[in-house]
Amino acid sequence: MIVRRRWTAAATTAILFSAVLSHPGPGSAAPADPATPITLSATETALVRVQLRDQAQLDRLVAAGTDLANRPRTRDGRILADLVLTGAQLAELTSQGATAVQVVQRAEDGSRHYADSVRAAEARTAAGLRAPAAGQRTTTAAVVDTLQVQQAYWWTTGGQTFLQTQVATTATDDPDVEITVSWRTSDGATGTFPLNRFEDSGEYQYHYALPQPVPNRPVQLTATSSLGGVSRVVTPTLWPNATPPPLPAGYQKDFIDAYLTPTDIQARIKRLARQYRDLVDVIDLPNKTQGYRRNAAAYLGDPAVAAVVVESVRFGDQGMNGVQVRTVDPGRRNRPLTIGYRDRVLTVSLATDTAGKTVSTTDEVAAAINARQPDRFRATVEDGSAGLPMPVAGPARLDDGLQGTEVPARPWTVQALRLGVHRDGSRVGVLAYSQEHAREWATPLVTLEFAERMLANARTDPATRELLEQVDIFVIPMVNPDGANYSFNDFNFQRKNLVNHCTGPARDPKNRTSWGVDINRNYTVGSYFDGYVGGSANCLSGTYSGTAELSEAESSNVIALAQAHPNITFAMNVHSYGGYFMWPPGAYRADGRITLPRPSIDESTLFLDSARRIVGAIAQERGTVTWPSQTGPVADVLYSAAGNSADQLYYELGIFAWDFEVGNDRWNAATSEWEAVGFQPPFDEAHGESQEYAGGLVEMVRVARDYAAAQPAP
Ligand SMILES: [Zn+2]
Numbered sequence: 166m167i168v169r170r171r172w173t174a175a176a177t178t179a180i181l182f183s184a185v186l187s188h189p190g191p192g193s194a195a196p197a198d199p200a201t202p203i204t205l206s207a208t209e210t211a212l213v214r215v216q217l218r219d220q221a222q223l224d225r226l227v228a229a230g231t232d233l234a235n236r237p238r239t240r241d242g243r244i245l246a247d248l249v250l251t252g253a254q255l256a257e258l259t260s261q262g263a264t265a266v267q268v269v270q271r272a273e274d275g276s277r278h279y280a281d282s283v284r285a286a287e288a289r290t291a292a293g294l295r296a297p298a299a300g301q302r303t304t305t306a307a308v309v310d311t312l313q314v315q316q317a318y319w320w321t322t323g324g325q326t327f328l329q330t331q332v333a334t335t336a337t338d339d340p341d342v343e344i345t346v347s348w349r350t351s352d353g354a355t356g357t358f359p360l361n362r363f364e365d366s367g368e369y370q371y372h373y374a375l376p377q378p379v380p381n382r383p384v385q386l387t388a389t390s391s392l393g394g395v396s397r398v399v400t401p402t403l404w405p406n407a408t409p410p411p412l413p414a415g416y417q418k419d420f421i422d423a424y425l426t427p428t429d430i431q432a433r434i435k436r437l438a439r440q441y442r443d444l445v446d447v448i449d450l451p452n453k454t455q456g457y458r459r460n461a462a463a464y465l466g467d468p469a470v471a472a473v474v475v476e477s478v479r480f481g482d483q484g485m486n487g488v489q490v491r492t493v494d495p496g497r498r499n500r501p502l503t504i505g506y507r508d509r510v511l512t513v514s515l516a517t518d519t520a521g522k523t524v525s526t527t528d529e530v531a532a533a534i535n536a537r538q539p540d541r542f543r544a545t546v547e548d549g550s551a552g553l554p555m556p557v558a559g560p561a562r563l564d565d566g567l568q569g570t571e572v573p574a575r576p577w578t579v580q581a582l583r584l585g586v587h588r589d590g591s592r593v594g595v596l597a598y599s600q601e602h603a604r605e606w607a608t609p610l611v612t613l614e615f616a617e618r619m620l621a622n623a624r625t626d627p628a629t630r631e632l633l634e635q636v637d638i639f640v641i642p643m644v645n646p647d648g649a650n651y652s653f654n655d656f657n658f659q660r661k662n663l664v665n666h667c668t669g670p671a672r673d674p675k676n677r678t679s680w681g682v683d684i685n686r687n688y689t690v691g692s693y694f695d696g697y698v699g700g701s702a703n704c705l706s707g708t709y710s711g712t713a714e715l716s717e718a719e720s721s722n723v724i725a726l727a728q729a730h731p732n733i734t735f736a737m738n739v740h741s742y743g744g745y746f747m748w749p750p751g752a753y754r755a756d757g758r759i760t761l762p763r764p765s766i767d768e769s770t771l772f773l774d775s776a777r778r779i780v781g782a783i784a785q786e787r788g789t790v791t792w793p794s795q796t797g798p799v800a801d802v803l804y805s806a807a808g809n810s811a812d813q814l815y816y817e818l819g820i821f822a823w824d825f826e827v828g829n830d831r832w833n834a835a836t837s838e839w840e841a842v843g844f845q846p847p848f849d850e851a852h853g854e855s856q857e858y859a860g861g862l863v864e865m866v867r868v869a870r871d872y873a874a875a876q877p878a879p
Pocket of ligand 1: 602741
């Protein structure tokens with residue numbers, strides 16, 4: 166969905182939030198208990214879990230173009246959304262009935278520099294409706310719906326047992342149906358909990374709830390509906406009920422000591438290649454990125470009064486940082502508007518009238534710069550300044566605004582590691598790739614830990630050696646280095662790459678943290694350009710799909726590697742956060758929610774069975790269990806993501822392509838809440854994610870080995 170909006174910070178805020186707040190919907194959920202107030206200064210940006218007032222508030226956020234990073238979350242009828250927002254935005258939401266429940270992460274210093282830039286960036290949202298009322302509704306005499314328990318799973322993590330269910334009613338069109346689950350455990354305890362209705366794209370899917378703590382192993386479960394429907398009695402089954410082989414004595418792991426910048430990752434790739442020469446190739450991917458660079462820009466005039474944005478055509482590091490621009494009064498009557506460029510100073514001499522008064526407008530100044538210095542400069546009238554008298558201003562220095570001083574500005578060569586004894590295409594291939602999204606700092610830790618485990622143990626563990634005999638492993642630890650450099654140095658919530666395709670007023674430097682292409686919306690299958698949901702044509706959107714399919718070097722590199730190695734049969738796209746395990750279809754069309762084709766029964770079985778194995782391997786590390794409600798096709802368990810990489814790998818190249826969202830919510834026993842970990846958690850948490858999900862990738866290699874062994878000989 167595309168929402169036209171103006172791009173000044175104030176205007177965007179006003180439109181976004183007035184749209185949200187002026188249409189309170191029916192059936193507001195009760196607010197949460199008052200807790201410690203969460204405060205942000207007006208210009209501070211943070212990732213905050215917010216309990217929204219009601220479904221209508223969520224719908225307005227979505228309609229206003231808020232990027233959705235995650236699946237609907239509900240708890241006891243409350244709608245929880247994770248939003249990147251400023252203190253001012255949070256205050257406005259709060260004043261209208263929303264409640265901040267957790268500051269997941271605050272912006273780093275580098276990003277405060279740009280904190281006035283408005284980004285209602287990725288949001289994890291919730292689409293549940295109302296919780297059942299406290300009292301039972303009057304039940305009608307006739308039973309008018311039938312309930313089917315679609316899922317009933319239990320597991321134990323950290324000593325706590327959880328139960329999760331999914332139930333569908335045949336009364337699909339009645340938004341007021343209330344479903345309650347009753348459970349009994351092996352030691353005779355009983356209890357109930359309500360489910361929440363889950364709709365997606367306006368269509369009823371099922372009722373479900375977040376995993377519920379129960380005192381012991383649940384042995385019986387029934388669901389009842391407010392319309393009188395009663396499900397069959399079901400025995401919950403153990404999830405994922407798959408355990409990988411135990412790690413052998415002396416198994417080497419834990420190769421991650423800190424978050425890794427792109428430069429760190431480059432060094433590690435080099436070190437692994439040197440240390441394990443016989444098992445590693447380094448592949449330079451064919452498309453160099455733009456590099457950590459930007460056009461240099463300055464405001465000529467006062468943006469609050471009247472200004473023109475002047476920008477260099479070349480990047481700032483190509484000799485344009487520090488170039489000056491100014492307007493001058495010629496001090497004589499009847500002068501024309503002239504442009505001069507000398508000694509790195511662009512001088513605009515304003516036109517004067519017969520009295521010697523300057524008469525040039527902002528539009529005339531911008532047009533003159535564009536007409537007479539098209540090879541060096543681009544000028545745009547600042548939003549709100551159109552037609553105003555151009556003041557005498559400057560000199561102002563053009564600057565690219567980039568803060569990183571240790572980062573090479575040149576175009577970046579993205580690299581893949583190829584691991585295996587037989588790196589000749591004769592073995593089944595597996596691809597793991599991470600950090601398509603710049604801010605997901607934990608994700609390259611996962612793939613690098615995985616790579617080094619395979620290499621280090623190849624010399625000491627016969628089972629690992631055997632895997633490297635049978636499987637050809639490709640790893641791209643960092644797909645998006647330029648965005649990652651920006652995330653580390655300038656704006657830690659950066660998601661996209663650094664290529665700015667914006668034109669006109671959207672190029673105003675105040676939008677600089679919103680530029681870039683969402684790499685995982687830039688692929689060719691089920692794309693925005695094909696009419697699928699979950700990508701955007703708006704260059705400032707968090708899910709901007711680019712100018713065309715594969716317009717970006719980063720996405721083209723992933724596909725080039727897969728195309729060059731047709732033995733690749735399995736792939737894992739590693740993202741954060743939230744704790745998901747997903748596969749195609751990853752997108753649907755808006756009208757009628759028509760997804761990309763569903764995998765066949767056999768392939769769906771392969772996806773699910775393999776997922777259970779891999780989820781079991783992830784749990785082996787520290788008990789983290791990826792929920793059954795977050796294991797499945799992207800379009801079902803998360804949202805529609807038009808033009809994502811897994812869909813192209815699967816539908817076009819025939820690769821079984823999965824996605825991880827590492828960083829599962831952590832259970833807080835004191836508050837009985839699941840808590841979000843965010844994109845850049847304290848390092849201890851990121852380290853834990855790297856260890857557990859690396860174990861998941863090792864299991865994917867075993868899945869590939871078993872798959873290849875089961876194929877008929879050629
Ligand atoms: Zn991501």
